[in-house]
Amino acid sequence: MRKAFVLIASLFVSSTAIADLTVEITQGGVKQRPIAVVPFGWSGQGAEPPLDVASVIAADLKRSGRFDPMAEDGMLQKPTVGADLDFDDWSILKVEAVVIGRIEQTGANAYNVQFQLFDPFRREQLVGYRMPASKGTMRRVAHRLADMIYEELTGIKGVFATKVTYVTADRVGDDTTYRLVVADFDGENETVIMESTDPIMSPAWSPDSRRIAYVSFEDQRSSIFVQTLRSGNRIKVSSRPGINGAPSFSPDGRQLVITQGGVDGNLDIYILDLVSRQTRRLTDHRAIDTEGTWSPDGRYIYFTSDRSGGPQVYRVAVNGGTPERVTFEGSYNARPRLSPDGNKLAVVHNDRGNFRIAVMDLRSKDLLVLSAGAQDESPSFAPNSDTLIYATRQRRNGVLETVSADGLIRQRLASRQGDVREPVWSPFERF
Amino acid sequence: MKLIKATAALSLLALAACGGNTIPDPEPDGTVYGSDSGSDVDTSGTGDDGMSGGGFIGDDSAGMSGELTNVIYFEFDSSEVSADSTDVVLRHAIQLAENQRLTVRLEGHADERGSREYNIGLGERRAQAVRQILLLQGATPAQISTVSFGEERPADFGSDESAYALNRRVVFTYTN
Numbered sequence: 001m002r003k004a005f006v007l008i009a010s011l012f013v014s015s016t017a018i019a020d021l022t023v024e025i026t027q028g029g030v031k032q033r034p035i036a037v038v039p040f041g042w043s044g045q046g047a048e049p050p051l052d053v054a055s056v057i058a059a060d061l062k063r064s065g066r067f068d069p070m071a072e073d074g075m076l077q078k079p080t081v082g083a084d085l086d087f088d089d090w091s092i093l094k095v096e097a098v099v100i101g102r103i104e105q106t107g108a109n110a111y112n113v114q115f116q117l118f119d120p121f122r123r124e125q126l127v128g129y130r131m132p133a134s135k136g137t138m139r140r141v142a143h144r145l146a147d148m149i150y151e152e153l154t155g156i157k158g159v160f161a162t163k164v165t166y167v168t169a170d171r172v173g174d175d176t177t178y179r180l181v182v183a184d185f186d187g188e189n190e191t192v193i194m195e196s197t198d199p200i201m202s203p204a205w206s207p208d209s210r211r212i213a214y215v216s217f218e219d220q221r222s223s224i225f226v227q228t229l230r231s232g233n234r235i236k237v238s239s240r241p242g243i244n245g246a247p248s249f250s251p252d253g254r255q256l257v258i259t260q261g262g263v264d265g266n267l268d269i270y271i272l273d274l275v276s277r278q279t280r281r282l283t284d285h286r287a288i289d290t291e292g293t294w295s296p297d298g299r300y301i302y303f304t305s306d307r308s309g310g311p312q313v314y315r316v317a318v319n320g321g322t323p324e325r326v327t328f329e330g331s332y333n334a335r336p337r338l339s340p341d342g343n344k345l346a347v348v349h350n351d352r353g354n355f356r357i358a359v360m361d362l363r364s365k366d367l368l369v370l371s372a373g374a375q376d377e378s379p380s381f382a383p384n385s386d387t388l389i390y391a392t393r394q395r396r397n398g399v400l401e402t403v404s405a406d407g408l409i410r411q412r413l414a415s416r417q418g419d420v421r422e423p424v425w426s427p428f429e430r431f
Numbered sequence: 432m433k434l435i436k437a438t439a440a441l442s443l444l445a446l447a448a449c450g451g452n453t454i455p456d457p458e459p460d461g462t463v464y465g466s467d468s469g470s471d472v473d474t475s476g477t478g479d480d481g482m483s484g485g486g487f488i489g490d491d492s493a494g495m496s497g498e499l500t501n502v503i504y505f506e507f508d509s510s511e512v513s514a515d516s517t518d519v520v521l522r523h524a525i526q527l528a529e530n531q532r533l534t535v536r537l538e539g540h541a542d543e544r545g546s547r548e549y550n551i552g553l554g555e556r557r558a559q560a561v562r563q564i565l566l567l568q569g570a571t572p573a574q575i576s577t578v579s580f581g582e583e584r585p586a587d588f589g590s591d592e593s594a595y596a597l598n599r600r601v602v603f604t605y606t607n
Contacts, residue, residue, distance in 0.1 A: 176584075199580060199584060201548070201551075201583060202548060217578075217583070220536070220578060221576075221578050222551075222578065222579075241576070242555070242577065243551060243552075243579060245548050245551055246548040259548065259551075261555055261579075263577075264559065265555040265558065265559035265562075265577055267551075267552045267555065288549065288552035288556065290548045290549060290551070290552050291546065291548045291549060304548075306552075310508075311545070332545065335546035335547075348545060348546045355546075374590075375544065375590070377545075377546055377547065378546070378547070393590065396588060396589075396590065421547075422547065
């Protein structure tokens with residue numbers, strides 16, 4: 001009998017930080033715009049500020065695949081206030097935008113971080129902002145500044161202040177340790193929130209980013225848990241005999257769509273009310289119905305069903321009714337996820353024998369294959385609907401990749417070691 | 432449905448084994464529920480009696496005699512219990528029917544291809560195919576539980592067909 005253990009942790013415990021994710025761009029199909037992020041000025045105790053905010057911003061912009069931040073030693077000047085900026089010094093370098101800023105200490109653990117974004121050709125400020133920060137929040141503030149710069153320059157909301165959750169599996173001999181991890185999107189602050197010798201699957205964010213639902217096989221059976229990140233408290237919300245799987249939150253966070261199989265193993269879609277704990281059956285078919293997910297408007301559940309033979313995506317009204325088939329292209333379309341703007345559907349698609357991430361435009365019905373692996377899985381949209389994260393294989397291990405929804409920019413988030421799978425992008429944090 | 436096919440094959444086998452001479456005419460989709468199933472399967476181990484109309488049992492060294500294996504394997508995207516595996520399942524069924532205090536957990540598994548939760552479904556479908564045979568052969572529902580690990584617990588961590596073939600399986604785990 002295997003000796004099982006389960007470790008639950010709150011967000012602030014991170015003793016077992018694993019592979020930090022680092023980013024390498026595997027394919028850049030668009031021009032990377034030259035930009036300069038000048039090192040921020042500093043006034044306060046000590047020689048240096050608590051964080052090199054400019055580097056965090058530059059790394060975020062580079063990670064987007066749409067910008068090429070210039071190296072510091074190529075800069076002709078390093079202004080920290082707008083009055084010192086010489087537009088000619090930057091236009092001669094053909095830099096399309098310049099970010100300058102400074103950090104001021106205002107108390108023992110209190111700072112002001114300010115930045116300005118300039119267009120050296122039009123010779124004007126595009127945006128400027130000041131934010132209070134502490135040592136603990138400064139990295140997050142830097143990401144939010146990067147979000148503002150990114151949105152100003154591209155018209156797309158930045159996602160640098162978001163998080164991802166994913167599952168890792170580390171095998172030593174015959175034993176595998178599964179970990180449910182939450183990290184900043186750039187791989188920093190990797191934190192294990194749950195650890196077990198039995199499989200962990202299918203993490204899902206609550207819409208307020210404060211809870212994660214997941215499936216755990218502790219006790220050699222599947223159960224669905226909802227865990228609060230800050231406290232580490234968790235509640236077992238579904239543990240009927242047979243399968244309990246594939247949780248996904250409703251847009252209001254009060255319900256989960258889940259899969260239950262029962263004693264006879266007939267997988268169907270159910271709605272679980274998290275307050276009353278009542279379940280309501282939504283599909284009733286002897287085929288496999290699973291992987292339910294809410295449409296952003298709350299009206300439909302999209303799910304995988306093999307009622308027509310192979311797995312395809314169907315949708316059914318949340319209040320019930322006859323499911324209608326959504327995907328028709330190819331023999332295998334599973335694990336649907338909708339973009340937060342409601343316009344696109346991501347699936348795992350069998351592309352001539354390879355399982356790849358594809359996105360279907362829900363209006364035109366066009367299907368675009370975005371990934372290039374053989375075993376790609378678990379697509380998840382960024383909250384700005386512009387980028388997806390998914391898992392692919394590098395030799396025997398799962399690694400994470402992101403791809404823009406138009407397929408032009410694809411990046412690998414390399415991890416030091418281990419098998420990483422089932423990434424899920426957090427919603428925008430609410431302030 | 433593949434599950435039903437396995438059941439139909441079993442019904443034929445059960446009939447053949449007890450020397451029956453009426454073979455039910457399967458419906459077009461193979462829907463034959465096991466009205467002919469009893470627990471009176473020939474346990475002699477030869478499996479030769481009344482096999483004129485059958486032929487499912489070939490090399491019986493793997494199935495009806497020798498040490499009883501706890502793992503059976505499946506074809507790609509299939510939950511059909513093969514003829515050889517049916518022999519194995521039948522021996523487990525006899526064991527369970529003869530000792531009602533025995534309980535077994537059927538662990539269904541899938542290979543790694545495709546999406547994870549759908550693979551949980553495929554593993555469960557395999558476990559249920561085995562469960563149906565056990566029930567038809569006299570095991571009771573209380574003796575059997577199923578769990579599907581999908582692709583989460585591979586027996587072989589490779590990513591080629593030989594590894595996949597080892598991973599598409601149902602494992603019998605006796606818990607009592």
